[in-house]
Amino acid sequence: MIIKVSDFWKIASSEIYPTIVHFTQILLNIQVCAREFFHR
DSSP states (O other), X not given: OOOOHHHHHHHHHHHHXXXXXXXXXXXXXXXXXXXXXXXX
């Protein structure tokens, strides 16, 4: 089974990009929670 690089990137971007977005949102939520916590 031969996978072209372009096909690999299509698969990778469709799989990896949402994960990165999700992870970024989690980090932002942690920052907001930490800010709230330390301001008390």
